[in-house]
Every structure is written in structure tokens, then in C-alpha cells.
Amino acid sequence: MQLRDVILSGGPAPFRYLGGGEEGLRRPVLAAVTIDLPDPGRFVSPGDLVLSGLVWLRPDLGRADAFVRIILEAGAVALGAGEAEFGNVPDELVRACERHGLPLFAVGVDVPFGPVAEFVARGRSGARVGNLAALVDRHRRLMASRPGSGAGAGALLDLLLSELDLRAHVLSPTGRLIAGARPPLPERTATALAGRFLAAERSGRRAPHRTAAQGVPYSLFPVRSAPGAGPALTDWAVAVEADSGDWHDERIGLVERLAGLISVERGGRDADRTARRRAAGRLLGLLDSGGTGTGARDRVRDAAGRLAAEAPGGAGRWQAVAARLDGVPGGDGPSPVRDLLEEVLLHPACLGPGAARRIGLAAALDGREAVAFVRAAPGAELTPEAVREAACGALPRGLRGGERLSLGLGDPVADPDDLRHTLAEARSARRVAAGTEAEAEAVAVRGTADMAAHVMSLLPLLPAEVRRAFSRRLLAPLHAYDRRHQSELVPTLRSFLEHDGSWARCGEALHLHVNSLRYRINRIESLTGRDLARLEDKMDFAAALRMD
Numbered sequence: 001m002q003l004r005d006v007i008l009s010g011g012p013a014p015f016r017y018l019g020g021g022e023e024g025l026r027r028p029v030l031a032a033v034t035i036d037l038p039d040p041g042r043f044v045s046p047g048d049l050v051l052s053g054l055v056w057l058r059p060d061l062g063r064a065d066a067f068v069r070i071i072l073e074a075g076a077v078a079l080g081a082g083e084a085e086f087g088n089v090p091d092e093l094v095r096a097c098e099r100h101g102l103p104l105f106a107v108g109v110d111v112p113f114g115p116v117a118e119f120v121a122r123g124r125s126g127a128r129v130g131n132l133a134a135l136v137d138r139h140r141r142l143m144a145s146r147p148g149s150g151a152g153a154g155a156l157l158d159l160l161l162s163e164l165d166l167r168a169h170v171l172s173p174t175g176r177l178i179a180g181a182r183p184p185l186p187e188r189t190a191t192a193l194a195g196r197f198l199a200a201e202r203s204g205r206r207a208p209h210r211t212a213a214q215g216v217p218y219s220l221f222p223v224r225s226a227p228g229a230g231p232a233l234t235d236w237a238v239a240v241e242a243d244s245g246d247w248h249d250e251r252i253g254l255v256e257r258l259a260g261l262i263s264v265e266r267g268g269r270d271a272d273r274t275a276r277r278r279a280a281g282r283l284l285g286l287l288d289s290g291g292t293g294t295g296a297r298d299r300v301r302d303a304a305g306r307l308a309a310e311a312p313g314g315a316g317r318w319q320a321v322a323a324r325l326d327g328v329p330g331g332d333g334p335s336p337v338r339d340l341l342e343e344v345l346l347h348p349a350c351l352g353p354g355a356a357r358r359i360g361l362a363a364a365l366d367g368r369e370a371v372a373f374v375r376a377a378p379g380a381e382l383t384p385e386a387v388r389e390a391a392c393g394a395l396p397r398g399l400r401g402g403e404r405l406s407l408g409l410g411d412p413v414a415d416p417d418d419l420r421h422t423l424a425e426a427r428s429a430r431r432v433a434a435g436t437e438a439e440a441e442a443v444a445v446r447g448t449a450d451m452a453a454h455v456m457s458l459l460p461l462l463p464a465e466v467r468r469a470f471s472r473r474l475l476a477p478l479h480a481y482d483r484r485h486q487s488e489l490v491p492t493l494r495s496f497l498e499h500d501g502s503w504a505r506c507g508e509a510l511h512l513h514v515n516s517l518r519y520r521i522n523r524i525e526s527l528t529g530r531d532l533a534r535l536e537d538k539m540d541f542a543a544a545l546r547m548d
Contacts, residue, residue: 002025003103040067049078081105081107176343195397222259223237279303322430345374359372376412410424421532
């Protein structure tokens with residue numbers, strides 16, 4: 001806004017331009033400040049239009065020169081002098097403005113300063129919105145031509161923060177802070193806002209969604225999973241610390257466009273995730289193929305190495321995490337469960353201190369279950385408690401009645417040869433999480449310890465003869481084989497279970513080469529018709545050994 005715009009805003013009567021020339025009329029006005037103090041310097045900022053009723057000038061007109069010099073040194077661009085005090089603008093003030101080159105105009109007796117300041121503020125806000133809209137449009141065109149080449153969600157938010165004087169944050173559906181103002185939102189506030197956003201979106205309410213947390217108003221704008229897509233459980237949200245109920249349509253539209261840009265930026269960053277998923281998909285396919293020969297093991301090791309390269313995190317142990325979303329209407333369409341699982345595992349509770357865990361993701365063969373392979377730094381293995389904290393905060397608010405998200409974790413394994421075991425455990429734990437015992441939970445998480453503790457606690461409730469019969473029936477072939485061949489299949493089975501199905505650790509404990517251990521385990525599976533890669537069968541063996 002220029003000084004000319006202010007003087008012409010009230011028509012010919014209220015304002016009279018007294019000096020400053022044509023160049024003065026072109027000076028940009030950033031704000032308006034009302035001052036009636038003889039020493040106003042500390043209240044004036046560069047770009048200010050100073051409005052004064054001239055009370056400070058009576059009775060000593062000699063103060064005019066000092067006043068003009070002070071406000072000019074502070075950065076004032078013009079002086080609007082009220083005529084109510086003297087009936088006109090004193091000549092002494094006019095001459096002082098001429099000497100110092102400060103544009104001067106008279107404000108009529110009947111014109112209050114408040115509306116003048118409001119006019120300047122509105123004009124500045126409109127100019128800001130217009131300039132930011134142009135920046136957003138340019139960025140949108142860039143993103144359309146070069147996906148993923150933008151400055152990121154953080155830089156886009158900086159436009160909003162700096163140009164519209166707003167604090168804003170980008171949140172994942174689990175409440176993870178992706179970008180935003182400093183200081184960041186408290187974790188509990190972020191989780192609460194994400195949950196309210198999901199609930200509002202799934203109820204069909206129109207955005208922006210207005211709410212409040214800790215006494216602060218927020219307006220929640222959706223960042224769609226894909227540009228132009230409809231509402232989804234995997235949408236992010238822009239949480240603006242303001243009540244958009246007082247905004248004009250142009251301002252709301254601007255934030256919506258910015259949210260759309262973040263959506264484009266989000267989609268453009270998927271190249272590395274696609275590579276991880278491709279590597280994890282190959283590993284999953286090899287594990288599901290059931291091959292156990294030397295060639296199959298080498299292929300699994302190679303696929304695990306490729307996944308580790310795509311999601312580097314240093315040496316560590318592997319874990320599998322399985323997830324499935326059931327009860328969603330239109331269940332024949334693509335399931336969002338893979339994206340949901342990724343959002344859960346990217347939550348700080350799951351990543352661990354210093355992002356100590358790295359993930360690779362793949363969709364299971366039935367298309368409804370997702371599997372993640374987590375590679376954790378030593379001592380940072382993933383726990384059901386961490387997954388529960390990440391998944392059960394905000395996500396349940398986005399699930400309608402009958403919709404359930406179930407997650408299961410396998411135990412950590414150090415050797416890629418043991419990946420099939422942690423995968424089987426994760427899938428079994430997920431099936432338990434989805435079972436009838438967890439029907440009241442919209443999001444249920446289970447690990448192998450949860451399952452084992454549950455099953456073992458039920459054993460004393462069975463009649464003694466039933467327990468003995470179960471143990472004899474399952475272990476009898478192994479005891480008979482050991483007696484006949486002077487072998488140690490039963491002790492081998494016990495050690496294998498005690499070492500969580502780890503070939504390397506079990507072989508070391510028994511002083512056996514891994515190939516010899518594999519021969520014994522294969523013999524155990526052949527004699528009993530069970531599969532020690534399945535968690536259910538391992539639990540049956542553990543129960544039988546306890547009763548043996």
C-alpha cells in the first residue's frame with residue numbers, strides 16, 4: 001500500500017496533502033501508529049505512518065522540529081496531523097516536515113484515527129495475501145512440472161508463518177510432527193489434534209475443522225494422501241493456531257492451496273519409499289515361497305542385504321511387524337493398511353532415540369495384510385508397548401464402528417536365516433490381535449510375549465490327564481526316535497525354543513554346526529507334522545515340554 005492509497009481512501013474532504021511531492025505519495029506504508037508523545041521514537045518502526053492529534057505541540061510550537069526529526073530517524077514514512085487541536089495544522093509543523101523531507105497530510109476534525117489505522121492494516125493484509133497467493137501459484141506450477149523438487153513441507157509452511165503471521169504445524173494421522181513452528185506442539189496436543197481431525201474427516205464434516213486445545217484455537221486443514229484424492233485415514237493435517245471462523249474466503253482458500261502443495265510435495269518424496277518397498281517385497285516373496293535349501297537361503301540373505309542398503313541403520317537385529325485393517329466399507333478396493341503401518345512405525349515412539357530403527361515395507365500376497373521388516377540398532381528392538389503408543393493415540397478416532405486395525409510383532413532375530421520365524425510370529429500375533437478377545441479395541445497390538453503368557457496361564461485350568469495326553473501325543477515320536485537312535489531331538493527342541501528360534505544362538509549353545517541343527521529341526525518337523533516357523537506350533541511345543 002502507498003501513501004496515495006491512504007489519502008485517497010476518504011475522498012477529497014477528510015485528508016489534505018500538505019507537502020512531500022509526488023515521490024512522497026508513492027512511499028509504501030506498512031502500518032499505522034497513533035502517537036501523542038513529545039518523544040515518540042521507541043514507538044515507531046520503519047514503514048510506519050504516524051498519526052498524531054498534536055496534543056504534544058501545545059503550548060510550545062518549537063517542539064515540531066524535534067518531533068519530526070525523531071520519527072523520521074525511527075523510519076516513519078509520513079505524518080498524518082489531526083486538525084482538532086488547533087483547527088488546522090500549524091505552520092511550524094508544516095515547515096519542519098518540509099525541512100526534513102517528511103510527507104505531511106491533514107486529517108479532518110471529524111475523522112477518527114482508528115478507521116485510518118484499520119484501513120492500512122486491511123490493505124497490508126490484502127497485499128500480503130495477494131503476494132503469497134502468487135508465490136503459492138508459482139510453487140504449484142513448479143511442483144506440477146517437477147514432482148519432489150520443491151523445498152518441502154517445512155519451507156511451504158514458512159510462507160504461511162512469515163506472510164500471514166500464523167503458527168502452523170503439519171501432523172501425520174498418528175500425531176507425528178512432520179514440520180511446523182517452533183517451539184513444536186507438545187506430543188499430547190499433537191496426538192489429540194490428529195485424532196480430532198480424523199474423527200471430523202470420517203464424519204463427513206467440511207474442512208477446515210475448528211477446535212481448541214489447552215485454551216488455544218486451532219483450524220485443521222487436510223493434506224490428502226494424493227493430490228485430488230478424497231478423505232483417507234492416511235491424510236496429514238495442517239494445524240493452524242487460529243480460529244478460521246473469522247477469516248474471509250480468500251484467506252481460507254490460500255491455506256487450502258498451501259495444503260494442496262504439501263500434498264504434492266508429499267507424493268514427490270516417495271521415490272526412496274518405493275525402493276524400500278520393492279526390496280521388502282522381494283524379501284517377503286522369498287520367505288513366503290517356503291524354500292529351505294542352500295540356494296534359497298542365499299537368496300534370502302541377498303534380499304535382506306538389499307533391504308538393509310535401502311534403509312540403512314547399521315548392524316542390528318531384524319523384526320517383522322504385520323498389520324491388517326478389517327471392516328472397511330468397499331473392502332474390495334485398495335487397502336490403506338500399508339500406509340497406516342508406515343505412519344505408525346515412523347512415529348517417534350517406534351523410531352526410538354536418534355531414529356535407531358529403519359524400516360522396509362511390503363504388502364502381503366492377499367492384498368489385505370501389510371508386513372514391515374524393521375532393522376533395529378542393538379538394544380533398540382521394537383516392543384509392543386512402543387507400537388501401541390504410536391497406533392492407539394489418534395488412529396482409533398478415525399475408525400468407524402466395525403472397523404479394526406490389528407498389528408502383531410515377531411521377536412527380534414540376528415540372522416537373516418531366521419527371518420521366516422519372526423515373520424510367522426508377527427502374523428500369528430496379528431491374528432490373535434484381530435481375534436474375539438480384542439473385539440472391544442479399535443486398534444489392537446500383540447506380541448509373542450502376550451500370546452505365550454496368555455496360553456501358559458491357561459494350562460493349569462486344564463485337567464491333569466488332558467495335559468499329559470497332549471504332551472505324550474506331541475512329543476512321543478521325538479522320545480521314540482531319541483531312544484531308538486541315541487539322538488537328542490527333545491533337548492534340541494527345548495534349546496531352539498529357549499533361544500527364540502535363532503539358528504545361530506541355538507547352534508552355539510549346543511556346539512552344533514548350523515547345518516547339523518537344521519537337520520535336527522527338519523527331523524522334528526517331519527516326525528510331528530508341525531512347522532517350527534509357525535508361532536502356534538512353537539507354543540504347542542513349549543506347552544508340551546513344560547508338561548513333559
